[in-house]
Amino acid sequence: MKRDDLIHPIISGNKWRKLKEYIDFAQINASNSIISFGGAYSNHLYALAYVGNQFNIKTAGIIRGNELSINSNSYLKQMSEWGMDLHFLNRESYRKKIIPEEIETENVIVIPEGGFSKVGVLGLESLISELKNQINADFIVTAVGTGTTAIGICKYAKIKTIGILTLNNLTEIKNNSQGFDLENLLEINSNYIFGKYAKDSKTLNDFCENFYKKHNILIEPTYTGRMFYGLYDLIRSNYFPSNSKLIALHSGGIKLTH
Numbered sequence: 286m287k288r289d290d291l292i293h294p295i296i297s298g299n300k301w302r303k304l305k306e307y308i309d310f311a312q313i314n315a316s317n318s319i320i321s322f323g324g325a326y327s328n329h330l331y332a333l334a335y336v337g338n339q340f341n342i343k344t345a346g347i348i349r350g351n352e353l354s355i356n357s358n359s360y361l362k363q364m365s366e367w368g369m370d371l372h373f374l375n376r377e378s379y380r381k382k383i384i385p386e387e388i389e390t391e392n393v394i395v396i397p398e399g400g401f402s403k404v405g406v407l408g409l410e411s412l413i414s415e416l417k418n419q420i421n422a423d424f425i426v427t428a429v430g431t432g433t434t435a436i437g438i439c440k441y442a443k444i445k446t447i448g449i450l451t452l453n454n455l456t457e458i459k460n461n462s463q464g465f466d467l468e469n470l471l472e473i474n475s476n477y478i479f480g481k482y483a484k485d486s487k488t489l490n491d492f493c494e495n496f497y498k499k500h501n502i503l504i505e506p507t508y509t510g511r512m513f514y515g516l517y518d519l520i521r522s523n524y525f526p527s528n529s530k531l532i533a534l535h536s537g538g539i540k541l542t543h
């Protein structure tokens with residue numbers, strides 16, 4: 286297991302990989318702020334708020350749902366305390382990714398929802414150089430939301446990458462994969478979505494709990510839980526040839542409030 290969850294308690298896993306190129310860019314170009322989008326529990330915005338606070342870069346978060354406020358949950362509150370300027374949009378405006386007029390847009394960086402972009406993919410290069418010093422794997426397995434992580438892994442590792450899909454967005458992943466030289470090495474598996482994104486499932490909750498009891502490693506049901514569940518199932522059904530060397534990416538996602 287590649288323990289990217291250990292990178293940092295808040296900007297753990299793929300969040301740091303996906304954000305660090307943007308931070309470099311913001312610092313080099315003295316950008317005024319970084320703006321991004323997300324839901325009320327977005328790991329991506331939470332990490333961005335923290336990073337902005339630590340690197341002294343202004344951030345703005347555009348949140349889906351104008352019924353919400355900074356007091357709607359502890360994550361939003363924490364993000365606001367870290368200095369992120371939060372704006373709550375109705376679902377229609379959010380869908381259109383409208384940036385509210387009151388947000389300054391001169392010399393700002395806009396990160397798409399979930400962090401998918403060429404810049405985000407670039408951030409995965411460091412993960413692969415770390416891995417290459419450790420193990421020559423036959424397969425890497427990772428959870429897929431926007432596909433940024435899986436695409437980056439596949440692009441830089443050039444080995445078979447199994448992406449366990451966590452939501453019903455296969456077409457989006459196919460579109461996002463266009464233009465990267467993946468040599469048909471990225472395989473997206475849609476069998477472990479468990480209905481829809483983040484849908485609660487006793488099977489998954491029990492799986493995550495047992496995983497923790499057995500390995501003393503925390504995973505959460507939305508991403509890494511679905512991924513490890515899928516991985517175990519694939520192993521059991523002999524998907525991988527015997528003696529294959531597998532790397533599972535623990536992409537973080539355990540949110541701790543301070």
Ligand SMILES: Cc1ncc(COP(=O)(O)O)c(C=O)c1O
Nearest residue numbers: 430431432433434508536537538
């Ligand atoms: C813990 C965790 N793992 C995996 C993913 C999926 O990453 P990607 O959007 O790069 O496919 C996310 C996305 O938010 C995540 O929070």
